[in-house]
Amino acid sequence: MAGIGEPLVRGAAGVSASAPAHLLALGRGIERADATARIVEAHLLLARDHPLPDAADARLVLRACGADDAADARLGRGAAIDLLTADRSHPASIAHALVEARDAARLARESLPAELSDMLVATRARLPRKVVEPRVPDFLAWVRERSALAVGIIESAVARDGAFELIALGRRLERAAATARLLAAHADDPESGPGWMFVLRSAGAHEAHVRAHRGAPTAAAAIELLALDERFPRSVAHGLVHAERSLRAIGVDGGAAGLAASRRAAAELSLLVEASASAAAELGTAPADADRARARRASALRSLHAAVQQATREILVALD
Template identity: 45%
Template structure:
C-alpha cells in the first residue's frame, strides 16, 4: 500500500473517533455547567479546555458558550469537532481510490452539514447528531471493508484515538472533585453505563467504574481494549520476524502502557488519576509518531493542539 493512502486511512480513523470523543466529553460537561449553579463556570471552562489540549483565549472570563464555540464549531481550532470532521473528509478525498463510495458520501455529507453555530437550546441535539454521523462512518467500514491493510490502518488510528479520548474523559473526573461529573455520568458519556450494570450489577463506585473503563478486556471503549486492538493491528500490518524482542517502537510503547494498566492496582491509579491518564496520552501520542515515521515518513503529522510530542 502507498504510504499516502496508509496515512489518509490512519487519520480518517483518528479524526472520526476524535469527533465522537469530543462530542461525548462536551455533552457531559456543558450539561453539568447548566445544571449545577455552584460550579465556578470560568474555572471549569478553563480546566475543560486544558484537558482537551486547547488554550483559553485572552484574560476575560469564559462561559459555556465560549467552550462550545471553541471546541465544537471553530473551523480554525484543531481541537474542534468541525475541524476533525473536515479533516476526515479531506483525507478521504486524498485516498478516494481506496475509500468506498458509501464512506466518502457519508463524510462529505457530514462535513457539509456542520453548522456555523449551535444555539443553546440545541446543544444536546447537535452532539447526538455528531455521534450518529461518526457511528455511521464507522459502521460502513466495519460492515463493508475487507480486513486488509486499509482496514487495519483505519482501525489502528481509531484505537489509538479512543484510548486517548477515554483517558481525557477520565482525567476530567478530577477537575473539580466536589462538583465534577459523577462516575455514572462518565459511564453514560462513554456509552458504558448499561454494559457496566450487566458486569457489576450495582450502583457505580469509583473503583468499579474506573476499573471498567481502564481494564475491561471486553468493553470496546476501555483503554486496555483499545491498546490491545492497536497492538493487534500493528502485528497484522507487519508480522514479527525477529526471534528476540520487539523491534517496532510503536508496539513497544503500546506494550509498556498495556502492561502498566494490567498489573498496576486500580487503587494506585485512582490515587493519582490525572498523572496516569497523562501517561496514557503520552504513550498514544508517541506511538502515533512512531507509526508515522515507519509507515508514512514523508507526511507531516497533522497534530492537534492537545497531541503530545
C-alpha cells in the same frame, strides 16, 4: 514501513504509498468527532445537575476534550462549547475532526468505497458555522449519528485488507487516547463524586457500570472499567490490545514499543487501584490516607495518558 505499495495483508488489495497516513487520519477523525460529541453531551447534563462557576465549567469540558491551550485562556462556558462544536481551526473541535476525515478520505479515495467518501462530503457540507445554544444537543446527536453511519459503512463495505486495518488502527488509537485524556482530566476528583458519573457517560459506560456495580460510581469502579477492562470497547486496555493486533496485521514494527509502554502503565494502574481499595478497607476513610491514595491515583492516570500519547506519536512517525 515494510510493504508500502504491496498488499499489507496477504491476499489483500495493495495500499498506495501515500495512503497509510491518510487512512489513519480518517479513522482518528471519525472517532474524535464522536468522542467529543459524547463528552460535550455528558457535560451539558453534568452542568445542569451540578452547576459550576462559568470559568471552571469551561475549563473542565475543554480539558476533557484535549483543548488545554484554550482552557488556560479562561474562556466562558458558551465560548468553550462554541469552540468544541463549530471552530474549524481548532484541532479539538468536532468540525475540525469531520473536515479532517473528509480530506483524508479524499486523499485516500483509491482505497475506499465511493459510498464512504460521498457520505463524508455530505457531512462536511452540512456542518454549521455556528451552533446556537438551544441547538447544541441536536447538533451533538447528529454528529453521533453521522459518525455511526461512517463506521457502519467501513464495517460493511471496506475489504478486510490493509486499508481496513489502518482505519481501525486510527479509530482504536483515538478511542484509547480520548478515554485516557478523560480520566486524566478528572484525576484529582474525590473517590465518590459527580465527576465520575460524567466520565462514565462521556465514554458510553454508565449502563455497563450500573449492570456491573449498582450504586453511585466511584473512581475505582470507573478506572477499572474504562482503563483496565479489555472487554469494554471504549476502555484504554481494549484500544491498546486491538491496536497491537492491527499493527501486526499491517506489518508495522515502529510503535509497538510505545504500545507496550502504554500497557505497562495500565498494568501499574491496575495494581494501584487494587492497593487503594485494599487500603480503604483496612484503614477506613482517614483524610490523610484518602489524600495520599488520590494523589497516587492522579499520578498514575496522568502517566497512562502520557504513555498513550507517546505510543500514538511513535506510530504516526512509523507510518510517515
